[in-house]
Amino acid sequence: MISRGVDANFWQGKTVFLTGHTGFKGSWLSLWLSSLGAKVCGYALAPSTTPNLFTVLNLQDSLKYSQIADIRDLDALQKAVIKAQPDIVIHMAAQPLVRYSYTHPVETYATNVMGTLNLLESLRSIDSARATVVVTTDKCYENNERLAGYQEHEPMGGHDPYSNSKGCAELVTAAYRRSFFSADQYLEHHNAIASARAGNVIGGGDWSEDRLIPDAIKAFEANKPLIIRNTLATRPWQHVLEPLSGYLVLAQALYEEGTAFAQGWNFGPKDSDARPVQEVVELLISAWGSPASWVHDGSEHPHEAKSLKLNITKARENLGWVPKWTLETAIEKIAHWQKAYQNKRDMKSISLNQIREYSQS
Numbered sequence: 254m255i256s257r258g259v260d261a262n263f264w265q266g267k268t269v270f271l272t273g274h275t276g277f278k279g280s281w282l283s284l285w286l287s288s289l290g291a292k293v294c295g296y297a298l299a300p301s302t303t304p305n306l307f308t309v310l311n312l313q314d315s316l317k318y319s320q321i322a323d324i325r326d327l328d329a330l331q332k333a334v335i336k337a338q339p340d341i342v343i344h345m346a347a348q349p350l351v352r353y354s355y356t357h358p359v360e361t362y363a364t365n366v367m368g369t370l371n372l373l374e375s376l377r378s379i380d381s382a383r384a385t386v387v388v389t390t391d392k393c394y395e396n397n398e399r400l401a402g403y404q405e406h407e408p409m410g411g412h413d414p415y416s417n418s419k420g421c422a423e424l425v426t427a428a429y430r431r432s433f434f435s436a437d438q439y440l441e442h443h444n445a446i447a448s449a450r451a452g453n454v455i456g457g458g459d460w461s462e463d464r465l466i467p468d469a470i471k472a473f474e475a476n477k478p479l480i481i482r483n484t485l486a487t488r489p490w491q492h493v494l495e496p497l498s499g500y501l502v503l504a505q506a507l508y509e510e511g512t513a514f515a516q517g518w519n520f521g522p523k524d525s526d527a528r529p530v531q532e533v534v535e536l537l538i539s540a541w542g543s544p545a546s547w548v549h550d551g552s553e554h555p556h557e558a559k560s561l562k563l564n565i566t567k568a569r570e571n572l573g574w575v576p577k578w579t580l581e582t583a584i585e586k587i588a589h590w591q592k593a594y595q596n597k598r599d600m601k602s603i604s605l606n607q608i609r610e611y612s613q614s
């Protein structure tokens with residue numbers, strides 16, 4: 254089996270069109286790509302929380318440019334793609350929250366489905382791109398609450414609007430690939446398009462609403478107990494640098510080897526890191542140190558899957574990508590990052606250091 258890692262030489266000087274660069278994962282990826290010498294052209298809405306990682310890392314200065322615009326606006330997106338003339342496209346902009354999707358289903362579908370369609374349609378206007386990675390999620394699969402991990406060929410589904418919109422984004426991506434970016438037409442379009450399904454991503458610098466780690470840190474900082482809804486729900490937890498490394502390795506393979514890799518890929522953690530919420534919280538409490546606790550909220554909540562795992566055999570065997578950090582390491586890195594933020598340290602250098610540690614591990 255070949256083993257692939259993020260290749261610094263590959264990224265030097267490449268132009269990357271990155272949607273969602275102002276978000277949690279997008280900010281980490283912008284920092285990583287810029288540190289590798291890539292020219293990042295970002296396209297996203299303004300950061301939606303205060304504080305937010307994009308501002309904390311002062312990323313505005315590291316990018317080639319940051320365009321604040323909407324992926325639901327086909328005309329604006331098409332102009333932006335034409336202006337960027339990217340070598341590589343990574344599409345991460347989305348409405349990514351399950352509970353918000355119950356209260357804002359139309360916005361969720363418009364952003365996640367039509368936004369993805371608009372991006373793919375815009376790519377038909379350029380011939381510079383050699384590799385495109387569309388980021389969806391582990392939740393795109395039809396979840397039948399089984400314990401075994403989902404594999405890439407299994408049906409798309411999704412109970413709630415968020416999960417289902419990402420299943421739809423997968424189907425749109427597959428249809429565009431077959432219709433306009435197929436292997437048969439590769440010599441005309443030269444753009445190999447893949448989709449990437451990651452697990453539940455955790456890391457320093459996430460201030461989103463309704464996510465376990467950000468909610469926990471807010472509670473601990475306020476000396477209040479964390480309120481947990483689904484203590485036993487199992488998720489494939491992984492540090493944010495894990496799926497990002499998967500996207501980068503996949504983009505490298507698409508760029509260098511073309512449509513052989515133009516498929517769906519799971520980038521989850523090792524099976525042993527698909528763990529119940531309660532265990533993750535207890536790990537964070539012991540890494541946090543100062544008084545921290547949790548209580549169970551037994552009231553009624555909208556449906557969320559109880560069990561979710563990704564099978565990563567394909568990425569491991571065919572792409573040579575493997576997860577590096579265990580859940581314990583991920584939690585340690587988060588506690589270190591958040592404490593450093595509390596202590597007003599230089600967060601760009603702390604974050605670059607975590608990227609370096611990850612790359613060398």
Ligand SMILES: NC(=O)c1ccc[n+]([C@@H]2O[C@H](COP(=O)([O-])OP(=O)(O)OC[C@H]3O[C@@H](n4cnc5c(N)ncnc54)[C@H](O)[C@@H]3O)[C@@H](O)[C@H]2O)c1
Nearest residue numbers: 273275276277278297298323324345346347349390453454
């Ligand atoms: N965080 C996770 O656990 C996780 C897990 C699996 C997949 N994902 C996927 O990874 C991607 C990034 O997630 P994140 O956690 O960084 O989310 P985030 O909410 O922090 O960032 C979302 C980004 O999308 C942008 N965006 C949202 N609506 C937009 C619109 N209409 N037009 C332009 N930009 C828009 C935001 O401005 C932001 O830059 C998403 O596609 C998400 O579905 C996240």
